[in-house]
Amino acid sequence: MAEILAAGEALERALTLLQGGDVVAIPTETVYGLAGDATNGIGVACIFEAKGRPRFNPLIAHVADMAMAERIAVFDPLSRKLALAFWPGPLTLVLPQRPGNGIHPLVTAGLDTIALRMPRGFGGDLIAKLGRPLAAPSANSSGKISATTAQAVAADLGARIKLVVDGGATPVGLESTIVKAEDGRLRLLRPGGIAAGEIETQIGMEMLRGGGAGVEAPGMLASHYAPGAAVRLNAGTVGKDEALLAFGSQRAEGWHHAAAFLNLSETGDLREAASNLFAYMQQLDRSGAPTIAVEKVPFEGLGEAINDRLSRAAAPRDNTQPKT
Numbered sequence: 294m295a296e297i298l299a300a301g302e303a304l305e306r307a308l309t310l311l312q313g314g315d316v317v318a319i320p321t322e323t324v325y326g327l328a329g330d331a332t333n334g335i336g337v338a339c340i341f342e343a344k345g346r347p348r349f350n351p352l353i354a355h356v357a358d359m360a361m362a363e364r365i366a367v368f369d370p371l372s373r374k375l376a377l378a379f380w381p382g383p384l385t386l387v388l389p390q391r392p393g394n395g396i397h398p399l400v401t402a403g404l405d406t407i408a409l410r411m412p413r414g415f416g417g418d419l420i421a422k423l424g425r426p427l428a429a430p431s432a433n434s435s436g437k438i439s440a441t442t443a444q445a446v447a448a449d450l451g452a453r454i455k456l457v458v459d460g461g462a463t464p465v466g467l468e469s470t471i472v473k474a475e476d477g478r479l480r481l482l483r484p485g486g487i488a489a490g491e492i493e494t495q496i497g498m499e500m501l502r503g504g505g506a507g508v509e510a511p512g513m514l515a516s517h518y519a520p521g522a523a524v525r526l527n528a529g530t531v532g533k534d535e536a537l538l539a540f541g542s543q544r545a546e547g548w549h550h551a552a553a554f555l556n557l558s559e560t561g562d563l564r565e566a567a568s569n570l571f572a573y574m575q576q577l578d579r580s581g582a583p584t585i586a587v588e589k590v591p592f593e594g595l596g597e598a599i600n601d602r603l604s605r606a607a608a609p610r611d612n613t614q615p616k617t
């Protein structure tokens with residue numbers, strides 16, 4: 294069972310776990326978050342594993358200060374104005390990533406944008422101490438509602454995580470508002486803890502609505518990463534021009550002819566495979582091979598989310614949409 298520690302005495306223990314690539318449930322002003330080091334792929338894979346999420350949707354990266362935020366993302370004037378007005382607080386900004394920012398691609402599900410927020414309270418102190426951003430979705434198992442007390446987190450995830458930091462009931466009680474700047478306008482992607490009207494007053498114009506409705510369903514994100522190459526699943530053989538994305542120790546027939554080759558996990562470790570998935574697909578895509586053959590990945594544990602992502606990559610493309 295997870296240990297529950299009061300926020301006042303949990304900092305060192307939380308730091309040790311995060312530095313070891315583990316996850317910690319932490320209070321924020323909105324809801325409890327299940328946090329892992331956003332630069333550590335295994336830590337981020339553990340978040341998905343503990344939540345039992347059947348797919349990899351992009352997570353919010355939490356920062357301690359503006360300097361950390363600017364190292365991760367490129368701010369336009371509108372987004373910077375909102376950050377200065379509302380951070381720390383329940384506002385999340387979707388921004389272009391700064392290349393080389395060290396954020397693990399599993400955090401953003403391979404997108405070139407990132408959702409950033411600066412939380413109030415314990416989370417902020419923890420991130421400042423760690424010196425690295427924390428990826429954190431709401432601390433509830435997949436399909437359940439967000440937890441607003443440490444007891445609710447422990448009842449739901451207690452068997453799967455080591456530490457819940459108790460900061461009392463979260464003051465806001467619902468998730469952050471998510472917005473994204475688009476050519477000088479602002480789009481509301483998810484209503485939340487800061488009222489849309491408050492944001493509109495701050496920027497002196499109305500926000501765009503809609504188009505973000507599918508944001509919870511990553512397959513509906515228009516810009517979601519899909520490789521340029523065709524993707525062929527459950528490959529038992531490899532064609533001459535094909536790149537091979539392998540898994541485990543058993544090789545598909547003809548693998549040594551593959552145009553390019555990467556193994557998600559030599560030892561068949563699904564956490565390792567999850568943490569390598571987006572980067573390896575992108576790398577094999579860049580090899581220029583017209584097809585990426587993918588070996589079978591088992592469906593257990595994180596395998597479900599890995600297979601979900603792979604089958605989206607393999608699905609027929611809608612050629613009427615420009616590829617982004």
Ligand code: TXA
Binds near residue numbers: 429508
């Ligand atoms: O208050 C909150 O926001 C809480 C606390 C823990 O910070 N976190 C939270 O995270 O609600 P989560 O993972 O449950 O929701 C994150 C939302 C998802 O709807 C996801 O699709 C969206 O953020 N998102 C993340 N990155 C995105 C991106 N690059 N573009 C568009 N949407 C993104």
Ligand code: MG
Binds near residue numbers: 430431439
């Ligand atoms: Mg959630």
